Amino acid sequence: xxxxxxxxxxxxxxxxxxxxxxxxxxxxxxxxxxxxxxxxxxxxxxxxxxxxxxxxxxxxxxxxxxxxxxxxxxxxxxxxxxxxxxxxxxxxxxxxxxxxxxxxxxxxxxxxxxxxxxxxxxxxxxxxxxxxxxxxxxxxxxxxxxxxxxxxxxxxxxxxxxxxxxxxxxxxxxxxxxxxxxxxxxxxxxxxxxxxxxxxxxxxxxxxxxxxxxxxxxxxxxxxxxxxxxxxxxxxxxxxxxxxxxxxxxxxxxxxxxxxxxxxxxxxxxxxxxxxxxxxxxxxxxxxxxxxxxxxxxxxxxxxxxxxxxxxxxxxxxxxxxxxxxxxxxxxxxxxxxxxxx
Amino acid sequence: xxxxxxxxxxxxxxxxxxxxxxxxxxxxxxxxxxxxxxxxxxxxxxxxxxxxxxxxxxxxxxxxxxxxxxxxxxxxxxxxxxxxxxxxxxxxxxxxxxxxxxxxxxxxxxxxxxxxxxxxxxxxxxxxxxxxxxxxxxxxxxxxxxxxxxxxxxxxxxxxxxxxxxxxxxxxxxxxxxxxxxxxxxxxxxxxxxxxxxxxxxxxxxxxxxxxxxxxxxxxxxxxxxxxxxxxxxxxxxxxxxxxxxxxxxxxxxxxxxxxxxxxxxxxxxxxxxxxxxxxxxxxxxxxxxxxxxxxxxxxxxxxxxxxxxxxxxxxxxxxxxxxxxxxxxxxxxxxxxxxxxxxxxxxxxxxxxxxxxxxxxxxxxxxxxxxxxxxxxxxxxxxxxx
Ligand SMILES: Cc1ncc(C[n+]2csc(CCOP(=O)(O)OP(=O)(O)O)c2C)c(N)n1
Numbered sequence: 057x058x059x060x061x062x063x064x065x066x067x068x069x070x071x072x073x074x075x076x077x078x079x080x081x082x083x084x085x086x087x088x089x090x091x092x093x094x095x096x097x098x099x100x101x102x103x104x105x106x107x108x109x110x111x112x113x114x115x116x117x118x119x120x121x122x123x124x125x126x127x128x129x130x131x132x133x134x135x136x137x138x139x140x141x142x143x144x145x146x147x148x149x150x151x152x153x154x155x156x157x158x159x160x161x162x163x164x165x166x167x168x169x170x171x172x173x174x175x176x177x178x179x180x181x182x183x184x185x186x187x188x189x190x191x192x193x194x195x196x197x198x199x200x201x202x203x204x205x206x207x208x209x210x211x212x213x214x215x216x217x218x219x220x221x222x223x224x225x226x227x228x229x230x231x232x233x234x235x236x237x238x239x240x241x242x243x244x245x246x247x248x249x250x251x252x253x254x255x256x257x258x259x260x261x262x263x264x265x266x267x268x269x270x271x272x273x274x275x276x277x278x279x280x281x282x283x284x285x286x287x288x289x290x291x292x293x294x295x296x297x298x299x300x301x302x303x304x305x306x307x308x309x310x311x312x313x314x315x316x317x318x319x320x321x322x323x324x325x326x327x328x329x330x331x332x333x334x335x336x337x338x339x340x341x342x343x344x345x346x347x348x349x350x351x352x353x354x355x356x357x358x359x360x361x362x363x364x365x366x367x368x369x370x371x372x373x374x375x376x377x378x379x380x381x382x383x384x385x386x387x388x389x390x391x392x393x394x395x396x397x398x
Numbered sequence: 399x400x401x402x403x404x405x406x407x408x409x410x411x412x413x414x415x416x417x418x419x420x421x422x423x424x425x426x427x428x429x430x431x432x433x434x435x436x437x438x439x440x441x442x443x444x445x446x447x448x449x450x451x452x453x454x455x456x457x458x459x460x461x462x463x464x465x466x467x468x469x470x471x472x473x474x475x476x477x478x479x480x481x482x483x484x485x486x487x488x489x490x491x492x493x494x495x496x497x498x499x500x501x502x503x504x505x506x507x508x509x510x511x512x513x514x515x516x517x518x519x520x521x522x523x524x525x526x527x528x529x530x531x532x533x534x535x536x537x538x539x540x541x542x543x544x545x546x547x548x549x550x551x552x553x554x555x556x557x558x559x560x561x562x563x564x565x566x567x568x569x570x571x572x573x574x575x576x577x578x579x580x581x582x583x584x585x586x587x588x589x590x591x592x593x594x595x596x597x598x599x600x601x602x603x604x605x606x607x608x609x610x611x612x613x614x615x616x617x618x619x620x621x622x623x624x625x626x627x628x629x630x631x632x633x634x635x636x637x638x639x640x641x642x643x644x645x646x647x648x649x650x651x652x653x654x655x656x657x658x659x660x661x662x663x664x665x666x667x668x669x670x671x672x673x674x675x676x677x678x679x680x681x682x683x684x685x686x687x688x689x690x691x692x693x694x695x696x697x698x699x700x701x702x703x704x705x706x707x708x709x710x711x712x713x714x715x716x717x718x719x720x721x722x723x724x725x726x727x728x729x730x731x732x733x734x735x736x737x738x739x740x741x742x743x744x745x746x747x748x749x750x751x752x753x754x755x756x757x758x759x760x761x762x763x764x765x766x767x768x769x770x771x772x773x774x775x776x777x778x779x780x781x782x783x784x785x
Contacts, residue, residue: 094562120562126592131551131585138555141540142563146555158581165545166552173529173541176747210748234750264753311753 070251075223079109079185079241081254082227083147087117093231094139095122097132097149097185106151107187107246129159133184137166140180147231153188154197160205167236168211182236183227188216189282189332191244191379193372199243200369201333203281206238207309207342214309215263216240218284220250222307225260233263242282266313268320272302275326275392278317278343280306283330283380290385299389309339317343318350325356326392330380335363357394420629427622427632431666434641435703443641445709451488451640452704453718455697458484458508460722461517462671464729465507465524469675473733475526478505482670485640485696486602488512490570493647501540501553501571505602509572510539517725518732527737547577550586550599557595557654568654570598570647576607578621587662591628596654598647599662602637604669609682625662637667638696641703668694741767 073081086093095113097105101124104111113122125132129150136146150156156163163184171179190199206214213235217223223241230237252258261267269284270291277287284305291301304320306313321327327347329340340361347359362380370378434440462481468474480487483505491512494500502509510520515537522531523542530541540556543549553571560567577583578601590597601621605612618624625632635646643665650661668691672679704710745752745760752760 126585126588128585128588130582131554131589134548134551134582134585135555135558135589138552138557138569139559140555141534141552142556142559142567144559144562161545161548161582162551165548169529170541171749172747174534174747175528175530175743177530177533178535178541179750213749311749312755314754 069253069255071253072249073220073252073254074247074249075217075220075241076107076109076246078220078224078252078254079227080104080111080113081257082224082231083110083113084116086147086228086231087113087121090145090231092143092145093121093147094144095147095149096125096136097123098125098127098151100124100149105149107241107243109185109241109246110149129156130162133159133162133167133182136182137162137170137180140182141170141178145181145183145231147183147185150184150186152194152198153186153200153202156184156186156202159184163206163212163238164209168209171235172211179234180236181231181234183230183233183239184236185227185239185241187243187246188240189242189244190369190375191282191332193375194243195372196369199375201331201364203240203309203331203333204338206240207339211236212310213237213263214240215307216242216281216309217307218242218245218269218281218305220248220252221258222260222305224252224254224257226263226307228257229260229263237263240281244282245285248285261307264308264311264313266304266306266308266316268302268316269305270301270303272300273324274299274301275328275389276302276304276317276320276324277328277330277385278304278306278321278347279330280309282332286380286382287330287385290382290389293382294386294389297386297390301389306343312343312346314346314350317347321347321351321359322354325354327351327355328360328362328385328388328392330362330385332364332379334366335361336366338363357392360388360391362388422626425626425629425631427620427625427634427664431634431636432642432646433636433639434645435639435699440641440703440707443645445707447644448641448700448704448709449714450492451485451644452697452700452710452714453721454488454492454512455484455640455700456718457722457725458488458512459697460726461508461511461729464726465521466671466675468730468733474521474524476674476676477507477524478674479669479671480505480508482691482695483602483604483637483667484508485643485700486572486600486637486665486667489640489643489647490572490600493644493651494568494570497538497565497567498651499538499540499553499556499567499569501549501556501569502542503546503549503572503574503577504542504544505574506572507542510537510542513537513539515539517729521733522737525733525737527739547573547580547582547586549573550577550582551589553597553599554586554590554593554595554660557590557597558593561596566596566655568596568598568651570600570651572600572602574607575601575603575605575612575621576610576615577601578624579615587625587628587630587660590660591630594657594659596657597660598650598654599660600647601662601664602667603664604637604667606669606673606682608673608677609679611682620664622662622664628662630660630662633661633663635663635665637665638694638699640696640700667696 100110101114344359487508519531553569557569622632622634
């Protein structure tokens, strides 16, 4: 089928779907296609996960394929390592960002480096799904953005969707990957909707590819996950100020798409990195440095960062002050009219 | 009057969660470590097996002394010796079928070798030329594991996966007494029991975690007792009695294979050498203790049994010693050759496909290597000219 025809067919059958539904569908299709795929985690069975992403999977595939585990993150990921050693493809659910920390030891000491330790003899195709980020009014330990920790660990892919189509496509690709993938699910986009046809899911770009979500000429917003819609909104608002902003959705933090990012920044000459996690030691520093190294002669201004504050994630009633919003992004854009003495 | 005494007034209707789910009695370990050698049970032991254990123990002891010598010559970065613990190492390897899996800790090189792994391949981690020198799937031996107890959940996951696939594969995972305090030990035992995974956990209680003695590690009556809380049997065995360790582990493996679930085995043994060559054992233990254990040496115990039963003559002793010397000579010779390392391998196995970032870094290293090769060539020319 031609792309145009495929798109037409997709649109015809498309209905509004949430990101959570698309993720669930990706799990379902992966389970159905490959008997090696196994889903495990806390409450993923009868409950369908606290975000209902695994809804119905145990019913359809049985407890051996979608398994309620004891409440122990290191145990969940550690047993997944053994399962992968025996040829299975475990998809592990960590219930919330900050509850994945007990599993760090397994992730860093084994999952990330088993391929390397064994000189390629024993890759571990494990997908670790981590709901992350704030904006849902969660109590303490339910809103962390932990991507910098994962990014700093060689051997892991780090992926985060911002659209319903990407949620499906990237999760399918992650499960099919022979490398371990930390799949970061932006909690506050779980209920975001888009027209989407589950029976003819659109092909998405592969892991490692960034996508230009909005083209523009004045400056580039480099962002991912929960901040993508915020940046798109900021770009619309910026039109009134006479700014035509390009928005790049990184999609994959590791591997990083230097090419798409550098091409965009070279076109616009200005860039702002936007993310929820803290700025200090955060992903933005790495991204800004990479952009500067590649685009120095094209830059009209320093690469700026709009990030969460460098504080432990705040209580729900204060989180709106912490999260990068449209105004903070527009302020940064204004500062891009850089003058050496300013 | 307490509430409980007010019969007829307070009548709780216990929900099912109030009832014990397992009779704890059969799970409890014996009060004394189980022994075979020097007891009546020895009469029933298979003579052929005793002979095999003897040969393997002698070989294992020689392997340990040779590897320790190699650290002194700088050929091994470090070697955590299992001298004194050979009965556990050897029995762990011998109770497994070929399709089964062994999950060793960093001290269990000998178990891997007794399972048939090439001694040089088994030593790459400790030599420093690569982390794992063998294909774990080919030998069904997980990589030697340095973080404590983290290999235990792997064993559970693998055994579980095998059972899901319908294979009657058993995983045997080894851990030290110190490792039983780690969270991963708990999580692994709990998962194994809940899933009834075909796993055998072997704790080698060798008295110390580096310098910390057992009584500062745990307040449990024995490490085998820990099994009870998870709902699996705990077995206590004399870790220097090769026949006893073999029997207890065999039973546990058969039980697991038959669908009976996991077992925790504590083998009480002693670490005769320091923790590694970097450790000074005189700081935390005295000679009298070490000497007492020397009298309970695993080779000595088995020799005594075999001799008393007329199963060990000078020829057999010599044959075992000769085999061990041949192995040691071969090991020495091969370990004295410098491994050939290719620095470009650094980038080969990080991901299935190299990222652009890694490709760039690989190019950088390649250029550095070529430049230094060119420098070396220039230097050589210079030296030639100067002569
Ligand atoms: C998670 C972790 N913490 C600390 C260490 C450092 N360390 C290496 S061996 C050791 C003691 C282990 O004792 P035990 O489990 O009794 O095993 P043994 O060395 O006696 O065989 C320690 C603390 C480690 N390897 N892993």
